[in-house]
Each structure stands twice: as structure tokens, then as C-alpha cells.
Amino acid sequence: MKKGNKYGLHRVIEPKGVLPQPAEKIDNSMEIYDNEILIDVEILNIDSASFTQIKEEVGASEEKIKEKMMEIVNKRGKHHNPVTGSGGMLIGTIAEMGDALKDRDLKVGDRIATLVSLSLTPLKIDKIKKVHKDIDQVEVEAQAVLFESGIYAKLPEDMKDTLALAVLDVAGAAAQTAKLVRPGDNVLIIGAGGKSGLLCLHEAKKRAGVTGTVIGMGHSDSSCARIEELGAADVIIQGDATQPVETLEKLKEKTGGELADIVINNVNISDTEMASVLSTKDQGTIYFFSMATSFTKAALGAEGVGKDVNMIIGNGYTEGHAEISLEILRENKKLREIFERLYT
Secondary structure, eight states: OOOOTTGGHHHHHHHHSSSSTTOEEOOOOOOTTTOEEEEEEEEEEEEEHHHHHHHHHHOOOHHHHHHHHHHHHHSSSSOOOOTOOOOEEEEEEEEEEEGGTTTTSSSTTOOOEOOOOOEEEEEEEEEEEEEETTTEEEEEEEEEEEOTTEEEOOOOTTSSHHHHHHHHHHHHHHHHHHHHOOOEEEEETTTTHHHHHHHHHHHHHHOOTTEEEEEEEEESSSHHHHHHHOOOEEEEEEOTOOHHHHHHHHHHHHHHTEOOOOEEOOOOSSSOHHHHHHTTTEEEEEEEEOOOHHHHHHHHHHHHOOOOOOEEEEOOTTTTTTHHHHHHHOOOOHHHHHHHHHHO
8 A cells, every 4th residue: 555644635635735634626436545544424513603604605405506516526625615615524434554653543344434524535426316404414425535634423323324424523612611601691593492502501611600690592483483492591582693783782682781701613604703803702712613703804893893802713624522522412311312303
């Protein structure tokens, strides 16, 4: 077997010298190097921002969505949305392992979920069998390559694959929330009725405790209904997070003028940066988990309104994030019921 670079540099076609994620095109031939894992792919979970953008661009037709996805992969060698810059993740079965990886706790035949983005994963799709538009998941006949540096999780035996995939896709959000929220904090979660938002609600309530306040914000009636059903939010706000002043006024109305110590932004559309900034106390923290976030809008916007806030980019990885997020479903029966209804 040919020797490969730990970070997959050997797969980059253009521009040379960059890592696979920002690369315009990578090699998606499926003959693996000595430090790679070949995966027979069953399901792609397209990240919410990317899937929403694709539907906005081509419409709701399943065939048009399939065509757009194939166009992206055929052009770039990976599912790297050129507009959002994001990808998603996958589940599949290990078909082959490189000689340099024999000490891994994996073997051919193991079923795994990759915990690195499709925006850097060499992917070759033979056929898109089914698009599940309501849950951002796509059934495929495909193969993919995981680099030596790539992280993964073995699929749990106590839940369906589609359920585990839905959780693992956003595992970083809840794990980061667990690190950020402290007892007594006022926590605002924007996009609280979605996958990542519901997991964050659980962790925020758990960490803020009885002396803290957890505020869940959703846009639609159905989103707010899920927030209420979960029962982890002390306050629910229905509103449009692309309207920053309106969001601020609604927050102050619901909290007696109090702003948030921590804001977690999970929305899948652009232009919600300033709602997050205005809602945060000076010296408070904003965690932008959303892949639709613009660094420029957030940074210059905060400067423009004189807000001294800490802003954290939504790194999808934090140590133990897969285990933390799967365990949330095991310990919160109501949350698991909601997820099973939505994603299985």
C-alpha cells in the first residue's frame, strides 16, 4: 500500500498545500493508502445549513436534490457545499483498513459513524436511493475514505442507526454546552426546537440548575411545541432571529430586562448573528454552532454596537462529545421519544 499523510494531504488535487477541508477538489478514488479506512456507505446525514441551502437553490424535488448532490461530489470529490462550506457525516461498514492502522480498535465489518465532516471526506456515490427531506438524511450506494486523523464512533446497539446518526451529527453542540454553562447562568438557545437545540436545552437545564434560567427560542409553531414538550426551558420565545432588535425586545420582555450570560446559536439560516450579540450581556459568551454563521457579520456587528462579548466558533468536536450526546438520549426519556418520532 502507498503511504499517506496523517491529515489526508495526499488526497488534495487543488490547490496544492491546503488541507482536504478547504480544498476545491480532492482525489476520491477508492484505492486506499496505508493509513486510511475504506467505508461502504449506507446513509449520508447532510448538515442542516447545507441541506436547507440546497433545497432553497433547486426546490423540493427529490430528483433535483439528487442531481445537485451528485454535481457537488463529482466536481469536488467530497460533499462540500460550495455556498455554506459545510458537509455532514455518514454511517457505513468498514470494508478495508490500511496496514498502518492494524492497532485500531476496529475491524472489517464494524459499523461506524464518522465524526468528521463530509466536506473533507473522499466520497464516491454510485447511486442515491432515497432522500429523506424532513430529516436531512440520504440513503446511498457509495464508498468513502476516513483519514488516519479522522474520528469516528461505533454505532450503539441500543438505538436505531438513523437515530444515532441524527444525534452524532450534532454531538458537539451539547458537549460544548456542558462545558460552557455554569450554575445560575441565564442561557438563551436560539433554534432550540431542532436537533442540536433540543440536546442543548437538556444540557443547559442540567448545568444551570435551579438558580439558572434556560430560554428556548424557536421560529415556527412546531419548533416551539417541541421545546414545550421537552420541558427543559423555563421560558419559551417564538420569533424570527434574523430580526435582532425584535429578538432583544422579546427576550427582555420575558426576563424582566435580563440579558443572557450564554447564548447558543443553533439555527440553520444566515443573518442571526446580531440577534445573538444583542441578547448577550457584556462579558457574556456566544457559542455559534450554526454553520450558517458569518464571522464577519458577528465580529464587525458586535464592534458596531459596542458589545464586549466572547464569541466561540462552533467546533463540531470536543472530547467525549459522541458519548455525552448518546448518553443524553439514554437519560432523558422524553427527549428520546421526540427524536425517535422525528428521526426513525
